[in-house]
Amino acid sequence: MFRKILIANRGEIALRIIWACKELGIRTVAVHSDVDKDSLHVKFADEDVCIGPARNADSYLNMSAVISAAEITDADAIHPGYGFLAESAHFAEICQECHITFIGPPPEVIRLMGDKAMARRVFARAGVPVLPGSEGLVAGVEEAARIAADLGYPIIIKASAGGGGRGMRMVGNEEDLKVALDTAMAEAKAAFGVPDVYIEKYLEHPRHIEFQVLGDRFGNLIHLCERECSIQRRHQKLVEEAPSPALSPALREKMAEAALTGAREAGYVNAGTVEFLLDGQRRFYFMEMNTRIQVEHPVTENITGIDLVKEQIRIAAGEPLPYRQEDIRIEGHSIECRINAEDPLRFTPSPGRIRIFHVPGGPGVRVDTAAHQDCYISPHYDSMIAKLIVMGNSRTEAISRMKRALDSFVIEGIRTNIPLQRRIISDPDFERGELSTHFMDRYQQPLETPLAVSETS
Amino acid sequence: MDSNELKELMQFISSSNFVEFEMEQEGFKLRLIKAGARPEPHLDGRPGQSAGSGQPGTIEPAQVVIQAEASAASSAQPVVTEKLHEIRSPIVGTFFRSPSPDAPAYVEVGDRVKKGQILCIVEAMKLMNEIESDVAGEIVQAFPSNGQPVEYGEVLFRIRPLGSG
Numbered sequence: 001m002f003r004k005i006l007i008a009n010r011g012e013i014a015l016r017i018i019w020a021c022k023e024l025g026i027r028t029v030a031v032h033s034d035v036d037k038d039s040l041h042v043k044f045a046d047e048d049v050c051i052g053p054a055r056n057a058d059s060y061l062n063m064s065a066v067i068s069a070a071e072i073t074d075a076d077a078i079h080p081g082y083g084f085l086a087e088s089a090h091f092a093e094i095c096q097e098c099h100i101t102f103i104g105p106p107p108e109v110i111r112l113m114g115d116k117a118m119a120r121r122v123f124a125r126a127g128v129p130v131l132p133g134s135e136g137l138v139a140g141v142e143e144a145a146r147i148a149a150d151l152g153y154p155i156i157i158k159a160s161a162g163g164g165g166r167g168m169r170m171v172g173n174e175e176d177l178k179v180a181l182d183t184a185m186a187e188a189k190a191a192f193g194v195p196d197v198y199i200e201k202y203l204e205h206p207r208h209i210e211f212q213v214l215g216d217r218f219g220n221l222i223h224l225c226e227r228e229c230s231i232q233r234r235h236q237k238l239v240e241e242a243p244s245p246a247l248s249p250a251l252r253e254k255m256a257e258a259a260l261t262g263a264r265e266a267g268y269v270n271a272g273t274v275e276f277l278l279d280g281q282r283r284f285y286f287m288e289m290n291t292r293i294q295v296e297h298p299v300t301e302n303i304t305g306i307d308l309v310k311e312q313i314r315i316a317a318g319e320p321l322p323y324r325q326e327d328i329r330i331e332g333h334s335i336e337c338r339i340n341a342e343d344p345l346r347f348t349p350s351p352g353r354i355r356i357f358h359v360p361g362g363p364g365v366r367v368d369t370a371a372h373q374d375c376y377i378s379p380h381y382d383s384m385i386a387k388l389i390v391m392g393n394s395r396t397e398a399i400s401r402m403k404r405a406l407d408s409f410v411i412e413g414i415r416t417n418i419p420l421q422r423r424i425i426s427d428p429d430f431e432r433g434e435l436s437t438h439f440m441d442r443y444q445q446p447l448e449t450p451l452a453v454s455e456t457s
Numbered sequence: 458m459d460s461n462e463l464k465e466l467m468q469f470i471s472s473s474n475f476v477e478f479e480m481e482q483e484g485f486k487l488r489l490i491k492a493g494a495r496p497e498p499h500l501d502g503r504p505g506q507s508a509g510s511g512q513p514g515t516i517e518p519a520q521v522v523i524q525a526e527a528s529a530a531s532s533a534q535p536v537v538t539e540k541l542h543e544i545r546s547p548i549v550g551t552f553f554r555s556p557s558p559d560a561p562a563y564v565e566v567g568d569r570v571k572k573g574q575i576l577c578i579v580e581a582m583k584l585m586n587e588i589e590s591d592v593a594g595e596i597v598q599a600f601p602s603n604g605q606p607v608e609y610g611e612v613l614f615r616i617r618p619l620g621s622g
Contacts, residue, residue: 064581064582065549072549
């Protein structure tokens with residue numbers, strides 16, 4: 001096992017990793033930018049190193065500064081969290097060369113899954129259904145038009161190096177194809193450095209269902225069931241839950257088998273997530289695989305009782321998985337709401353100083369956050385300031401628990417999306433479990449008018 | 458605070474058991490440290506100690522070092538104003554005072570340095586980054602010891618710019 005782990009991240013996930021290390025008896029090193037010097041992850045780690053100024057490229061994304069910090073503190077492993085360097089195959093390679101263990105999959109697996117068009121091929125080769133679409137990358141508008149005509153509109157153009165909705169364009173008819181292709185390629189070039197795009201059939205009202213997998217270095221690979229993350233706005237997830245209200249045990253087994261087959265084909269090791277779209281006819285299609293710990297991992301931890309961050313660390317240290325598939329049992333229902341520092345009507349970021357911060361508690365409530373009273377929410381970083389996670393015996397109990405927890409989450413000094421989350425959780429469609437990735441569309445217009453619910457945050 | 462009050466305060470601190478005294482009011486900040494009060498930084502440069510603790514080196518040569526800063530908004534005139542120029546580490550790494558273990562240090566306290574003169578090395582990922590002085594002046598304080606880890610932004614030297622000292 002490792003003696004000392006450097007955490008190459010900030011905010012709630014850095015703290016989450018520190019808690020896991022403390023429970024495993026491993027010393028921790030926090031790295032931080034100069035504006036983050038008073039952050040909780042700096043205070044709770046055993047050691048801390050300032051690695052640069054606020055700008056991400058100069059600090060949290062600065063590979064040589066992170067490696068240098070690991071060297072001067074004599075850390076033997078680096079946990080990248082999510083975002084920042086978590087899915088950089090190059091960074092994982094540098095760690096390897098410097099004899100520091102990167103807590104994640106091997107670099108070649110990160111690279112393979114990071115190329116979305118390649119990942120599609122790997123899963124298709126393994127017999128996993130993928131959305132009908134282009135064989136690989138699309139060269140030009142003629143080829144795109146031919147593929148789109150075969151598929152039938154609407155189609156979606158996606159960046160091969162993609163993520164976060166950038167380089168992604170939905171196209172409803174042939175007239176709009178050329179402009180959409182050009183903008184998608186330009187966006188992909190700007191965001192990821194390469195203009196490569198591919199085309200998929202566009203599903204009208206799909207659900208986003210993802211499977212958590214865990215693999216060790218000895219070829220053992222298991223799944224920890226699914227999470228449903230259909231409540232999204234601009235491809236950013238807002239509410240996640242496990243298990244999904246849409247899956248029957250038979251469909252769950254079928255999708256899990258597909259996730260494992262694809263992951264095995266990719267040579268997957270450590271924790272990963274296989275994302276699928278599920279259409280109205282209960283047909284599922286592989287979308288992509290994420291090679292990191294996910295923001296929404298706590299809902300899986302709640303229903304399986306497995307600490308995913310500790311498992312990541314144990315696997316990276318070369319230990320075999322302590323569970324077989326038949327040991328995994330789902331119990332109860334868990335929901336997570338992402339609490340963002342943003343205007344609930346206009347979705348614009350709301351940085352500033354938090355004056356009052358009261359966190360909900362009581363049975364079945366977990367709050368993962370690095371925020372606290374009088375802390376400053378910096379405009380330099382992600383707007384997510386907390387994750388409110390509840391656990392119930394049933395979905396109904398989880399929903400009422402989430403409602404009362406949102407009601408007692410008090411944040412003053414900045415604006416948050418808590419009023420919006422209340423509205424989502426109380427929506428009759430949400431309560432019935434009738435979800436799709438277009439769920440949030442209903443709020444685009446009505447939200448321009450003030451919310452009916454009183455705003456305590 | 459006028460000069461008499463300051464003298465009184467200094468005498469009081471000198472005769473007291475305090476090793477360090479700091480006060481701040483209305484944009485005026487005063488810090489008194491007794492000579493020899495601070496422990497020597499560890500000299501073996503062993504990694505493992507938190508670089509974050511940023512241990513300053515010994516304070517010399519003055520008996521009592523006074524740093525006073527007055528903000529523009531304040532009308533209080535500090536009696537001792539010395540604007541020392543700080544050289545901060547631009548990267549996280551390991552501090553070296555000389556180009557090689559046997560070579561003499563680039564600079565010593567008391568040396569006069571030119572603008573652009575190399576003051577030390579900060580090593581990161583096996584790369585030796587030479588840190589240059591961006592002012593001409595006299596080295597008043599040198600902080601990290603040889604082989605000590607330094608953070609981004611950590612103060613390496615304080616220099617009295619030429620002409621002001």
